[in-house]
Each structure stands twice: as structure tokens, then as C-alpha cells.
Amino acid sequence: MKKALITGITGQDGSYLAELLLSKGYEVHGIVRRVALEDSEHRLWRIRHLLNKIVLHPGSMESYASIFNIVADIKPDECYHLAAQSFVSYSFEDEFSTINTNINGTHFMLSAIKENAPKCRFYFAASSEQFGQVKETPQNENTPFHPRSPYGISKVAGFDLTRNYREAYGLFACSGILFNHESPRRGFEFVTRKITHAVARIKMGLSKELRLGNLNAKRDWGFSADYVEAMWLILQQNKPDDYVIATGETHTVKEFVQIAFSHVGLDWKKYVKIDKNFYRPSEVHLLLGDYSKAKKKLGWKPKVKFKELVKMMVDADMDICKT
Numbered sequence: 001m002k003k004a005l006i007t008g009i010t011g012q013d014g015s016y017l018a019e020l021l022l023s024k025g026y027e028v029h030g031i032v033r034r035v036a037l038e039d040s041e042h043r044l045w046r047i048r049h050l051l052n053k054i055v056l057h058p059g060s061m062e063s064y065a066s067i068f069n070i071v072a073d074i075k076p077d078e079c080y081h082l083a084a085q086s087f088v089s090y091s092f093e094d095e096f097s098t099i100n101t102n103i104n105g106t107h108f109m110l111s112a113i114k115e116n117a118p119k120c121r122f123y124f125a126a127s128s129e130q131f132g133q134v135k136e137t138p139q140n141e142n143t144p145f146h147p148r149s150p151y152g153i154s155k156v157a158g159f160d161l162t163r164n165y166r167e168a169y170g171l172f173a174c175s176g177i178l179f180n181h182e183s184p185r186r187g188f189e190f191v192t193r194k195i196t197h198a199v200a201r202i203k204m205g206l207s208k209e210l211r212l213g214n215l216n217a218k219r220d221w222g223f224s225a226d227y228v229e230a231m232w233l234i235l236q237q238n239k240p241d242d243y244v245i246a247t248g249e250t251h252t253v254k255e256f257v258q259i260a261f262s263h264v265g266l267d268w269k270k271y272v273k274i275d276k277n278f279y280r281p282s283e284v285h286l287l288l289g290d291y292s293k294a295k296k297k298l299g300w301k302p303k304v305k306f307k308e309l310v311k312m313m314v315d316a317d318m319d320i321c322k323t
Contacts, residue, residue, distance in 0.1 A: 003027045005074055007061065007109065008082030012185040015046035017080055017228040022053055029074050034058040046185050061105035071112040078235050080123045081109045095150035102154035110165045118171065121235040124162040126175040127155040128287045138290040141244055172240045176231055179246035179289040182309060183224040184316030191253060195260050200317035202271055203264040209271050213278030215254040218286045222247045223304035233298040246289020247302045259310045
């Protein structure tokens with residue numbers, strides 16, 4: 001039985017990935033902060049249904065000793081490093097902790113694997129935010145990076161660290177440059193979940209308006225459960241490599257809003273207010289991924305379409321508001 005270690009197992013992607021790996025017969029381990037174990041009702045809600053099937057290890061991504069000991073104890077066959085401070089807007093507010101946590105956490109994981117489990121296959125959760133002020137559209141594995149946020153900068157560093165450990169030490173270390181991916185398990189601070197949750201609350205008479213920033217920003221949105229399948233496929237190849245994972249379609253925030261409100265029979269213009277406080281100091285205006293390499297080499301393609309994704313998220317939030 002293969003052993004897999006997931007950092008960020010309590011997050012959106014981590015929970016879907018844990019389900020996928022369990023379905024494939026893996027022994028699944030996850031690293032969680034000790035505070036999460038002490039407040040499992042709120043902090044482990046995405047994996048509550050899996051707690052009797054997985055093994056959780058208290059640890060901190062900011063402590064090399066902690067990571068070193070966990071990897072030495074498990075000696076995983078595969079490691080999926082998903083943990084990060086991933087909310088882009090917050091990365092502007094606290095750029096120091098975002099950069100320190102994200103870069104050091106990746107470095108600690110790579111070093112611990114090199115020392116304790118050199119045969120382990122390593123996956124790094126890279127991000128389309130690395131492209132930032134894009135040099136070409138669509139973006140592929142060879143598009144130059146020009147990050148426009150501390151989060152994007154930290155992900156470029158993690159990507160380079162991963163590649164360096166592959167080239168310098170021979171680790172099977174790969175990066176998946178994932179474009180935006182959402183689900184009903186998305187955090188409430190992200191704009192997509194903010195929209196769908198607000199739509200549900202407005203429909204139920206629990207709220208009266210939705211405040212948003214730049215409605216014209218364009219993103220390539222996919223479904224998280226589709227994307228974790230790509231993560232797994234990346235580590236099943238004969239040679240380590242990096243892949244763009246995307247849908248090849250781009251949509252504006254306004255389109256997301258329109259579909260979400262119309263799904264419950266409401267006119268979005270009556271409820272949405274533009275708030276300049278939600279604009280980024282430096283905006284990423286357009287992200288569109290070219291996943292042709294993943295399609296050719298991994299046999300992967302997205303299954304859930306954009307409109308289907310938006311409606312799925314609204315329906316899930318309607319159910320929450322009814323309880």
C-alpha cells in the first residue's frame with residue numbers, strides 16, 4: 001500500500017485529494033496545526049467525514065524540526081505540498097508572513113524529503129498568480145513569470161526551489177501550475193465563494209447587498225476535484241516535470257456574478273455595490289491557461305464547465321443557509 005503525505009489537507013484541495021487517494025487504496029497522512037486538532041469542529045470541517053480513514057500529524061510548516069520528524073516517521077511514497085497562505089489580498093496586508101511561510105514551508109518539505117525519503121515523489125502546488133502581468137495569452141509552461149503580489153512572488157520561489165531540488169539532487173519533484181479552481185469547499189474569503197454565499201443569503205432574505213472590487217478581472221476557473229486528479233497524474237509519470245492545469249476558458253468576475261444571481265432568479269444589478277477597498281494594489285487583469293501539455297502527456301482534461309461550477313456552488317450555499 002502506497003503512503004501519501006498531504007500538507008494543507010484541511011483545505012479545499014487537500015480534502016478532495018484525500019478522498020481521491022483513499023479511493024485508490026493509499027494510506028493517507030496529513031499535517032495539521034495543533035490548534036486544528038483542538039478545534040476540530042470548525043477547522044477540520046472539510047475532512048470531518050474522513051477522520052477515521054486518515055492519519056493526522058500535528059506540525060508546523062514554519063518549523064523545520066517538526067517537518068523533518070514527520071517525514072522521517074512516515075517515509076511517504078508521495079508528498080503533495082498544498083499548504084500555503086493562499087489568499088492573494090491578504091498577502092498584501094501581511095507580505096512578510098506570506099513570503100516567509102510559503103517559501104520556508106516549501107524549502108523545509110523538500111529538504112526533509114531529500115534527507116529522509118529521497119525516493120518520495122514530490123508535488124508542489126504552484127499557481128497561475130506566478131504569471132501576474134502576463135507576457136502572452138494563453139499562458140503555458142514556458143511563459144515568463146511576472147508576479148504582481150507577495151503571494152505570487154512566494155509561489156515563483158517555491159516553483160524554482162522545486163525545480164532546483166529536481167535538478168541538483170535528483171528528486172522526483174514536480175509542480176502543477178494550477179489556474180483558479182473552486183468548489184463548495186472554497187474558503188469564504190475568496191471572491192467566488194463570497195459571491196455564491198452572498199447570493200444564497202440575499203435569496204433567503206438574510207442579506208441585502210454584495211460588495212465587490214474589480215468586476216472586469218478575467219480568470220480561468222475550474223473545479224477543484226478535477227484539478228486534484230491532475231496532481232495525482234503528475235506524480236504517476238515516468239519522469240518528473242511541470243504542468244499547467246487549466247480549462248482554457250476565461251471569464252470575468254461580472255460573468256460569475258451574473259450566473260450566480262440568475263440561478264436563483266435575481267437581478268445582480270440590484271444588489272452588487274462596487275467598493276474600491278476591494279481593489280488590489282497591483283491587479284492581475286487576465287489569466288488564461290493552455291493545458292495542452294497536460295492533455296497530451298497526462299491524458300487529463302477538465303470535466304466540470306464554468307456555468308455548472310457556479311450553479312453547484314450556489315446550490316451548496318443555499319443548502320447551508322437553509323439549515
